[in-house]
Amino acid sequence: MKKSRLTEQQTRRIKAQRSHSADASPGHGERGLVIARYGKQALVEHASGDRMLCHLRSHLDSPVAGDIVLWMPSEEAGVITAVVERRNVLERPDSHGSLRPVAANIDLIMIVLAPEPALQPNLLDRYLIAAEHMTVEPVLVLNKTDLITDSTLPDELARYEGLGYRTLTTDHHMPDATDLLNVIGQRTLVLVGQSGVGKSSLIQRLLPDASIRIGALSEVADKGRHTTTTAELFHLPGAGKLIDSPGVREFGLGHVAPEDVDRGFREFLPYLGHCRFRDCKHLNEPGCALKGAASAGEILAERFSSYQQIRASLQDTP
Ligand SMILES: Nc1nc2c(ncn2[C@@H]2O[C@H](COP(=O)(O)OP(=O)(O)OP(=O)(O)O)[C@@H](O)[C@H]2O)c(=O)[nH]1
Ligand SMILES: [Mg+2]
Ligand SMILES: [Zn+2]
Numbered sequence: 001m002k003k004s005r006l007t008e009q010q011t012r013r014i015k016a017q018r019s020h021s022a023d024a025s026p027g028h029g030e031r032g033l034v035i036a037r038y039g040k041q042a043l044v045e046h047a048s049g050d051r052m053l054c055h056l057r058s059h060l061d062s063p064v065a066g067d068i069v070l071w072m073p074s075e076e077a078g079v080i081t082a083v084v085e086r087r088n089v090l091e092r093p094d095s096h097g098s099l100r101p102v103a104a105n106i107d108l109i110m111i112v113l114a115p116e117p118a119l120q121p122n123l124l125d126r127y128l129i130a131a132e133h134m135t136v137e138p139v140l141v142l143n144k145t146d147l148i149t150d151s152t153l154p155d156e157l158a159r160y161e162g163l164g165y166r167t168l169t170t171d172h173h174m175p176d177a178t179d180l181l182n183v184i185g186q187r188t189l190v191l192v193g194q195s196g197v198g199k200s201s202l203i204q205r206l207l208p209d210a211s212i213r214i215g216a217l218s219e220v221a222d223k224g225r226h227t228t229t230t231a232e233l234f235h236l237p238g239a240g241k242l243i244d245s246p247g248v249r250e251f252g253l254g255h256v257a258p259e260d261v262d263r264g265f266r267e268f269l270p271y272l273g274h275c276r277f278r279d280c281k282h283l284n285e286p287g288c289a290l291k292g293a294a295s296a297g298e299i300l301a302e303r304f305s306s307y308q309q310i311r312a313s314l315q316d317t318p
Contacts (some may be wrong), residue, residue: 010122010192010245013014020297024263029069029070029071029072029081029082030046030047030069030070030071030072031047031068031069031070031084032046032047032052032054032069032071033042033045033066033067033068033069033233034063034064034065034066034067034068034104034231034233035051035065035070035232035233036065036228036230036231036232037064037065037230037231037288038053038230040055040056040213041053041054041055041056041077042054042056042063042069042080044069044071044078044080046245052071052077052078053077053078054069054071054077054078054079054080055074055077055079055080056079056080057080057081060080060082060083061081061083062100062101062157063080063100063104063232064089064101064102064103064104064231065103065104065230065232065233065243066104066105066106066188066190066231066233066243067083067084067086067104067105068083068084068105069081069082069083069084070082070084072142086104086105087104087105087106088104088105088110088134088135088136089101089102089103089104089106089134090102090103090104090106090130090134090136090192090245091255092189092242092248092251092252093252093255095253097252097254099254099255100290102190102231102245102246103148103190103231103233103243103245104188105139105188106134106136106140106188106243107136107187107188108136108137108139108184108187108188108189108190109127109130109131109134109136109137109138109139109189109192110138110139110140110141110190110191110192110294111124111127111128111138111139111140111141111192111193111305112141112152112166112191112192112193112197112198112199113140113141113142113143113193113197114142114143114144114147114155114193114194114196114197114198115144115147115148115149115153116144116147116196117194117195117197118195119156119194120194120249120250121306121309122306122309122310122313123193123194123250123251123274124140124156124160125246125264125265125303125306125307125310126251126253126310127192127193127251128165128264128265129253129256129260129264129265130253130256130264131155131262131264132260132263132264132266133256133260133263133264137166138165138166139165139166139167139168139183139189140157140160140161140165140166140167140168141167141169141170141180141202142154142157142167142168142169142170142200142211143169143170143171143198144171144172144180144197144198145169145170145171146171146172146173147171149257154169157169157184159300159302163266163267163303164266165302166183168180168183170202172205172291177205177206180206181206181236181238181240184236184240184242185200185238185240186238186239186240187240187241188241188242188243189221189240189242189243190231190241190243190245191203191242191243191244191245192241192245192248193247193248194247194249195227195246195247195248195249196227196247197247199228199244199247200228200244202225203234203242203244206236207234207236207242208243210234216230226254227246227247227249228244228245228246228257230245230246231243231244231245232244253310253313253314254314256299256314258311260308261310261311261314262282265303265307267299267300267303268290268293268299268307269310271289271290271292271293271299272289272290273289274289275287275288275289275290276288277285281311282307282308282311283308283311283312290304290307291304
């Protein structure tokens with residue numbers, strides 16, 4: 001079996017993590033890629049491509065799809081002994097408001113929109129804030145274009161394209177699968193968005209052979225359709241990787257500081273720091289540079305109002 005090599009920095013980090021736990025074995029774990037996380041177990045892929053369900057040790061960081069781990073064989077399954085430090089992690093608050101990791105070591109975030117279900121207010125801007133916060137490039141995809149009846153969504157997408165974001169449109173016929181594959185290249189992309197916009201369907205279209213696994217790992221929701229319940233990683237024929245993630249109803253930003261919300265609106269950057277008051281919240285203060293730019297039409301009214309709603313919602317959070 002091919003032994004994967006770790007960089008010196010990774011080895012140091014792993015040693016540091018191991019030294020925190022008395023029961024961690026000093027032996028050499030095998031390096032593996034987390035494909036999906038199921039409760040107290042994770043499906044890990046070895047360098048050979050074989051997969052094994054591994055138990056987690058309680059002291060470890062919670063491994064998720066995209067994580068690199070060290071694991072060792074034990075009686076009936078494997079056991080994960082260390083999680084290699086992540087480059088980044090996409091997190092999301094759970095139903096109790098605690099932040100949970102969803103996917104790790106990501107290069108691109110694909111935000112999927114569709115005419116059905118209708119776009120939740122601010123959701124797109126919230127995802128963009130999270131992407132900028134993680135310094136991961138966002139790609140906006142309008143799916144189900146076959147269901148489009150008016151220009152509202154295409155116009156909205158064009159607005160974001162005008163701000164410099166990469167955008168794509170797709171439907172069942174996937175006219176630009178090559179575009180999408182070219183965008184991904186050898187990188188790791190996570191698909192995010194509301195439940196039902198067609199994230200898993202997009203993966204199925206790119207990887208027709210993966211359909212059985214999508215079906216097998218999904219749960220039939222009350223509406224009689226398959227809904228994704230845990231993030232799962234898929235390999236593209238090149239070296240690229242796709243991570244499917246469970247849809248959301250809303251995407252809280254409790255973990256993001258107000259300054260990061262400001263920086264999450266990339267066209268605001270030239271105006272930040274130019275308000276009359278240093279602690280300007282850009283809501284109702286006089287001499288606000290952002291408000292000035294919005295009145296002058298230099299910032300889109302839609303984006304400024306979305307920004308103000310998001311900032312106001314942060315203030316409501318205790
Ligand atoms: N008309 C149309 N329907 C589509 C298209 N893509 C997906 N769908 C349908 O949309 C529904 C939801 O698709 P999924 O791929 O399960 O959506 P999802 O985003 O993965 O949903 P969650 O896993 O719950 O987050 C399914 O019934 C699909 O058949 C499309 O391009 N056009
Ligand atoms: Mg899905
Ligand atoms: Zn201001």
